[in-house]
Amino acid sequence: MTGTGVRFERPRLAVVKVGSSSLRGPDGRLDRAQVAAVAEQLVAAQEAGTQVVLVSSGAVAAGMGLLGLERRPTDLPTLQACAAVGQGELIHEYQQVLARHDRAAAQILLSQDDFVRRARYLNARTTLRRLLELGAMPVINENDAVATEELSYGDNDHLAALVASMLEAQLLVLLSDVDGLFDGDPRVSSEVGLIARVDDVDALDDASIGGVGSYVGSGGMRTKVGSARVAVRSAAHAVVANARRPDVLADVLDGRDVGTWFVAQEQRLEARRLWIGFALRVHGQISVNEGAVHALRVGGASLLSVGVVHADGDFAVGDAVEVLGPDGRVVARGLSNYAVTDLRRIAGRSTSAAAEAFGSGFAREVVHRDDLVLL
Template sequence: MSERALVTTARRIVVKVGSSSLTTASGGIDPARVSDLVDVLAAVRGRGAEVVLVSSGAIAAGLAPLRLRKRPRGLAAQQAAASVGQGLLVHRYTEELARHGLTAGQVLLTLDDVTRRSHYRNAHQTFTKLLELGVIPIVNENDTVATTEIRFGDNDRLAALVAHLVHADLLVLLSDVDGLYDGPPSRPGTQLVPDVRGEADLTGVTLGSVGAAGVGTGGMATKVEAASIATGSGIPVVLTSADRAAAAIAGEQVGTLFHATGKRRPTRLLWLRHATDGKGALVLDHGAVRAVVERRASLLAAGITGVRGDFTAGDPVDLQDPDGVVVGRGLVNFDAAEIPSLQGRSSKELKRELGAGYEREVIHRDDLVIL
């Protein structure tokens, strides 16, 4: 069976398209590009597969109506552009999908929706119901109400997390470049990398940055990172240009295929690894590092030598070795203020002096990922 057969047999596909693939150089929506993309999505639905679209372009689409010549740097101006552009973008998708008898559903996500477990469950239920009803969800970050800099790590990472969230069989990343090259595509002698089966295939590959048009936020490095998130969770990824989307989804040898390298992980571990930052850190002795990293054991108070930062029970915290290198991240069971009185002491001792509530692990192995 052809390696690309996994593309044509995928029953649930997440497609991500970047701003530069949807808009004109001046920043407005290009109707022809949107129409072509929707034709591809309709073809996927026509063969019986479900599709979720993660679409950038809200801020870019808002530039022309606001008479802005380029993407603004200020957060307030970005939010204003997103507010204007998101409606225009979804309206265009709605009209184009209607040509095929299909219905669009807007889903705007914030970082909380993939970092807080209760939000994550709600988002999963929403997607499930939309797909049951035959709707094509159009997903974007909720830029308008974001309270931090508008970068989810960009929509490439968002797409990878959505692919896991909806239990997708395939993630398709569409860009203005037709695949991963081993250097700048404009440089003579640069070659397309057709398959990536692991980190070794990326050795010597030079990854670019934001395109010259200045309407997007992510370069090739973010796409490779997104592919790593998805493939590490058992989801293969095809990376190609928007104008080759139809060929890619038809299983033709275009773009770059990132092969799955891992298996599907519990949702909480995926967001813990890829969608959170440590609120503080616990410093471990060498024995605790070996236990956590090599034996995948829980972290006990006896192996902790220091605490950094201010966090509360339930927060994600980084685990550092004696040299300060981060080796893992986990959900801590105690507040930062409690740790100094616990560190270096055995569970039995803590139980005897402080009560049974202090005998438990500082971080349980089920709430811990190795980085």
């Protein structure tokens, strides 16, 4: 990207995620002025012709203020209590701004099951689309009072990517407290540079961005890169940018050279493979040999028992598993045709040998290629 022209056409629909670090003040509580600034930018985006769905963190910070807590809790029950108390306050802060523009905020709390169970998935999608038709602005958060993933790991990045895929948005905007993805850690060196454009998110690895200690190795940026991967495979662009940069959302939507741009793939991965690869919770790992990795990546084959070295976890038939290569890296995700105990029995055996030893029920693939997503 040279800075001339625009990155992409203005999207008809964008999913905007703002992280908790971008909505907390110096005291750790909700920064109401920042929430208002975000809301004003969302309204401006709508008025400029882009429908917007907001995925917002910040409920815990809001709850801390209402409960009189000086420090962010570290135990899960108190975190969830803060989220339960703060969620209403968070939506109220957004609604105050939207109401001045004759717009309504629609609170939506989602969990992983809403993406895994087809009936709930379709209902959530229908509801969100109808809200947009009515001119309301969906404000989405994970259901933190009963779920644990966002509070512990994802900070809503993954949720936002799944929402973008669900709605077939053209753009995912991840607003955070950093300017984008760097080729090193800007907290320890002033010599690192911002990566303005990523054409192949799967090519990002430790070697290409400064080693294990690079900034992408931090939990926050790792989840953003993972979320960008979901978006681009859904044929959506993704941009990581600083939430506190003036007019950041307007600049991103206009295709200006702001933050890190992850370029969308032309072909959208089919919904079922997106579901297998990114929505399902993984219940175990299957370690395979190099021959199996080659067969999966180059040959487009199913995973067979002869290539399995070991199986870990507690998975049953139909559960999602990760497939790990000899170096321990994730090669693919898929749905296992075996429970972990049965897979350990046949690991390393050919399909025919497994069937001969244990019966015709073992004459099947470990993971069929139709149930497999390469990562």
